[in-house]
Amino acid sequence: EDQVTQSPEALRLQEGESSSLNCSYTVSGLRGLFWYRQDPGKGPEFLFTLYSAGEEKEKERLKATLTKKESFLHITAPKPEDSATYLCALIGGAQKLVFGQGTRLTINP
Amino acid sequence: NAGVTQTPKFRILKIGQSMTLQCTQDMNHNYMYWYRQDPGMGLKLIYYSVGAGITDKGEVPNGYNVSRSTTEDFPLRLELAAPSQTSVYFCASSPGTGVSEQYFGPGTRLTVT
Numbered sequence: 150e151d152q153v154t155q156s157p158e159a160l161r162l163q164e165g166e167s168s169s170l171n172c173s174y175t176v177s178g179l180r181g182l183f184w185y186r187q188d189p190g191k192g193p194e195f196l197f198t199l200y201s202a203g204e205e206k207e208k209e210r211l212k213a214t215l216t217k218k219e220s221f222l223h224i225t226a227p228k229p230e231d232s233a234t235y236l237c238a239l240i241g242g243a244q245k246l247v248f249g250q251g252t253r254l255t256i257n258p
Numbered sequence: 259n260a261g262v263t264q265t266p267k268f269r270i271l272k273i274g275q276s277m278t279l280q281c282t283q284d285m286n287h288n289y290m291y292w293y294r295q296d297p298g299m300g301l302k303l304i305y306y307s308v309g310a311g312i313t314d315k316g317e318v319p320n321g322y323n324v325s326r327s328t329t330e331d332f333p334l335r336l337e338l339a340a341p342s343q344t345s346v347y348f349c350a351s352s353p354g355t356g357v358s359e360q361y362f363g364p365g366t367r368l369t370v371t
Contacts, residue, residue, distance in 0.1 A: 153300075181357035192262075192348050192362030193301075200357070236300070240357055245316065246291075248300040 151176045151241040153249035161255045165226050170252045172220040172237030180244070182220050184213050185236040187251070193236055227256045259284050262363035264349050270369045271339040279334040279366050281349030289352040290332040291360060292324065294345040301348065307332055339370045
């Protein structure tokens with residue numbers, strides 16, 4: 150069974166303090182790993198897709214990386230507007246999107 | 259483009275009542291999905307559709323039904339509501355097969371008392 154585990158559950162940072170969110174997974178035949186951002190009371194918003202180990206993608210202060218067992222979402226010099234819940238999800242052999250529980254990120258000014 | 263829209267935004271149901279959650283997308287996507295999101299549990303797939311007239315069960319389909327008569331619309335029907343169906347429901351769509359990103363609606367917050 151495909152599984153996704155995110156850590157930590159919650160993370161508080163000061164503005165400008167860089168850090169990383171972890172997404173560990175087990176899957177039979179990874180077809181794609183996704184990162185989404187979710188603001189309170191809203192639906193998830195797509196950020197990145199990664200397809201194979203070694204791949205990296207960047208968008209503003211965010212960079213997503215992928216290994217054979219984990220994905221990281223690196224946040225460089227975050228701002229308060231980066232506060233949100235970040236969701237990791239994957240598609241494996243079952244061809245259905247499986248989500249982790251999310252990491253709730255708070256950036257204090 | 260409005261993207262994926264959902265109605266209503268909030269609803270309170272009594273145990274045993276029924277209702278339909280509406281979902282419409284204007285992106286001409288073939289694939290559509292219904293998820294529920296419970297606190298600390300992540301999103302769980304209820305039903306999905308790969309095109310008009312074709313639907314299939316996801317991980318947690320019990321107590322729900324769907325239909326897909328057009329490309330744009332994918333309503334979710336709750337029959338005989340139970341407290342366990344209290345959740346936030348999200349509809350999503352994606353453009354193609356397999357590994358396409360999904361676009362989510364704003365959600366419906368449902369409480370069953």
